[in-house]
Ligand SMILES: Nc1nc2c(c(=O)[nH]1)N[C@H]1C(S)=C(S)[C@@H](COP(=O)(O)O)O[C@H]1N2
């Protein structure tokens with residue numbers, strides 16, 4: 001060890017840690033005898049005041065657990081309510097279901113890995129990365145079978161993108177029914193993904209001239225598969241093995257998933273095991289029976305990949321009401337599958353008057369963007385809304401506008417403006433106007 005380092009460590013132990021250790025055992029003894037702590041600045045039930053020095057709480061009078069007490073870290077015990085939740089009546093079981101991200105408790109544009117929403121069609125498989133292979137075949141010059149080691153060798157990229165299930169908000173096509181931010185909007189999450197461009201892998205196998213479509217398939221029991229146009233695959237699709245700087249979570253497709261930026265989450269195949277090139281789409285279950293929208297005239301829209309611009313106020317919300325009148329900051333998230341968010345407007349009177357919110361950097365393409373606006377609440381009832389405009393000029397619609405085009409038989413792609421009703425007591429409710 002370097003002598004200067006050694007000196008500072010021994011100095012620390014003789015002047016700092018040892019003395020504090022002594023004080024702790026003394027305090028422990030005192031507490032055991034009297035049931036209260038008598039040492040240090042003023043103790044007792046008096047409310048702390050900014051005029052006097054802070055009283056020492058128990059955690060300031062002892063030494064805590066040391067390093068590697070938690071070799072893999074976790075949030076504070078008092079944050080135990082910040083969790084993914086499901087709606088039990090929504091699906092027959094949890095293996096083909098969804099859990100929602102607690103947007104009401106998140107502060108930035110990155111979803112912590114343990115809180116990323118989950119969507120399974122056949123539960124979460126336990127994939128052995130040693131045995132996992134990615135097959136690339138079909139209309140290619142040189143079919144390939146790649147191990148995880150092979151894939152990690154390729155030149156890599158890191159990008160921040162959201163994934164949103166197009167069923168997000170799908171329970172509210174006919175009426176407001178879930179009084180919750182988490183359950184109405186929590187099928188979206190955003191992470192920093194690291195992996196290989198799909199175009200890099202496709203160049204490696206050599207694309208035949210006739211190839212126009214790409215089938216992607218998962219290794220879960222559902223063998224979920226979707227067809228993607230070759231152009232999108234060459235444009236910005238990623239085959240990723242890392243999420244927010246560590247290996248993908250099993251929930252998100254460990255050891256390998258596809259990320260299709262800006263398109264409905266369903267096409268971002270998890271536990272990715274096969275990529276096949278062809279000259280037409282496959283018309284799989286997930287693009288015929290599911291992930292299509294029944295229109296008012298009885299026809300179905302299919303291949304509706306794009307996530308149109310959407311935004312939501314995350315504070316206040318039903319889970320986070322206001323406690324008393326005064327200065328607040330209205331906070332929210334906005335996103336678009338069509339590039340970047342250009343502007344977010346906020347209304348406190350149900351869409352009569354609008355003011356532009358501040359967009360927080362970074363404003364990234366096909367990623368969540370955070371917006372805020374100061375608001376002095378006078379205690380009167382209010383109707384809070386946010387409306388995003390993306391860089392293509394597209395304006396987020398109201399639910400009434402969306403119903404005019406699409407009717408009420410859809411499940412997917414409800415990107416309408418969310419209205420939160422604030423009552424005089426500060427409580428907040430999910431409502432629909434018009
Ligand atoms: N193999 C496989 N991939 C899948 C799914 C699945 O069930 N199996 N669910 C899809 C759906 S519908 C969505 S919305 C996203 C959700 O990604 P997440 O669970 O990482 O949030 O994964 C997609 N990829």
Ligand SMILES: [Mo]
Nearest residue numbers: 165166265266
């Ligand atoms: Mo989905």
